[in-house]
Amino acid sequence: xxxxxxxxxxxxxxxxxxxSMIALIKKEMFNDRIREILSYVPSAIFPAIIFPAIFLDNxxxxxxxxxxxxxxxxxxxxxxxxxxxxxxxxxxGLASYWFIIFVI
Amino acid sequence: xxxNFKVFIKGIIDVSPLMIPVVPFGLIxxxxxxxxGFSPLETMGMSLIVFGGASQIVLLQLFSGGASSxxxxxxxGAVNSRHLLYGAVVSEHLSDLKLIWKIVISYFLIDQAYxxxxxxxxxxxxxxxxxxxVGAGATCWVIWQSTTFLGIILGAAIPEKxxxxxxxxxxxxxxxxxxxxxxxxxxxxxxxxxxxxxGYNYIPFKAYAIVAGLTxxxxxxxxxxxxxxxx
Numbered sequence: 001x002x003x004x005x006x007x008x009x010x011x012x013x014x015x016x017x018x019x020s021m022i023a024l025i026k027k028e029m030f031n032d033r034i035r036e037i038l039s040y041v042p043s044a045i046f047p048a049i050i051f052p053a054i055f056l057d058n059x060x061x062x063x064x065x066x067x068x069x070x071x072x073x074x075x076x077x078x079x080x081x082x083x084x085x086x087x088x089x090x091x092x093g094l095a096s097y098w099f100i101i102f103v104i
Numbered sequence: 105x106x107x108n109f110k111v112f113i114k115g116i117i118d119v120s121p122l123m124i125p126v127v128p129f130g131l132i133x134x135x136x137x138x139x140x141g142f143s144p145l146e147t148m149g150m151s152l153i154v155f156g157g158a159s160q161i162v163l164l165q166l167f168s169g170g171a172s173s174x175x176x177x178x179x180x181g182a183v184n185s186r187h188l189l190y191g192a193v194v195s196e197h198l199s200d201l202k203l204i205w206k207i208v209i210s211y212f213l214i215d216q217a218y219x220x221x222x223x224x225x226x227x228x229x230x231x232x233x234x235x236x237x238v239g240a241g242a243t244c245w246v247i248w249q250s251t252t253f254l255g256i257i258l259g260a261a262i263p264e265k266x267x268x269x270x271x272x273x274x275x276x277x278x279x280x281x282x283x284x285x286x287x288x289x290x291x292x293x294x295x296x297x298x299x300x301x302x303g304y305n306y307i308p309f310k311a312y313a314i315v316a317g318l319t320x321x322x323x324x325x326x327x328x329x330x331x332x333x334x335x
Contacts, residue, residue, distance in 0.1 A: 005173075006173050007149055007154065010153075011150075014156050017187040017191070018190070018211070019207065021187075021191025021192040022210050022213070036328055038185070040324035041189070042280060043296070044292050044296050044321045044323075045182060045316075046280055046296075047292075047293045047296040047300065048297070048299070072274075086125040089281055090278045094274060097270055
């Protein structure tokens with residue numbers, strides 16, 4: 001598949017997730033149970049991107065020792081829990097990552 | 105009743121604080137897209153056509169890992185399935201609109217616009233209240249497109265040594281800040297993360313993101329049910 005075809009299909013499926021409910025749904029079709037489950041989608045999917053990017057190295061093998069990403073991610077998580085700020089979480093993670101690889 | 109324009113401007117003003125984190129996010133996307141081998145035109149096209157930050161970065165991540173198109177497309181769909189919820193929630197406020205407006209508004213139904221306009225739509229009963237959602241969505245659109253563009257330009261200037269690809273997991277981590285304090289969410293996060301990491305090399309077609317996501321949702325289903333039974 002060409003890159004453009006890939007982009008267009010991804011756009012199409014994304015648009016459908018937005019349009020389908022607005023166009024088709026009657027409110028009653030969406031019960032509280034389904035709403036509740038859907039509210040967990042970010043918590044269920046984002047870790048699948050987060051964890052491998054932190055714990056696996058370039059060759060996709062475990063890197064538990066001497067891995068600045070783990071420490072930086074823990075710091076970012078702690079800052080995130082206390083600040084509840086998206087931007088503070090990102091910047092504290094990046095800052096501690098750079099501090100570890102450039103300073104220490 | 106406020107004029108359409110006034111409601112539109114109110115949407116812009118209300119969503120503005122949420123745009124601060126979108127700026128680095130858009131820059132990172134632009135830089136990374138070039139880095140994993142998309143052309144500047146394709147990168148811009150992705151932001152225009154998909155217009156969904158998290159899913160676009162997932163796309164890059166899987167693309168650079170050599171995942172098949174089918175896996176990439178279904179992962180993007182899985183990440184964006186949360187929009188089904190947004191659509192279902194706001195649809196009651198849009199039910200009287202002409203189809204053409206529904207088509208336009210759907211394009212702007214993104215996380216930040218939903219988060220900020222849902223409250224306004226609930227409180228306000230004016231016929232033209234949906235202009236708030238259009239204003240918020242259009243603001244995100246302008247910020248997302250311009251920061252993508254800047255990222256494409258800056259990409260060449262940012263040294264690889266900075267390890268900016270680490271910004272990807274950090275960004276997703278940051279999107280979960282409000283979930284860290286909730287018990288069920290934390291369990292779901294750990295389950296999904298473990299499945300993805302341990303299954304990374306073993307789940308075929310690089311479908312680890314979907315498998316982990318579904319396992320996480322399944323865990324959420326069981327846990328929420330258990331909590332209810334105990335109440």
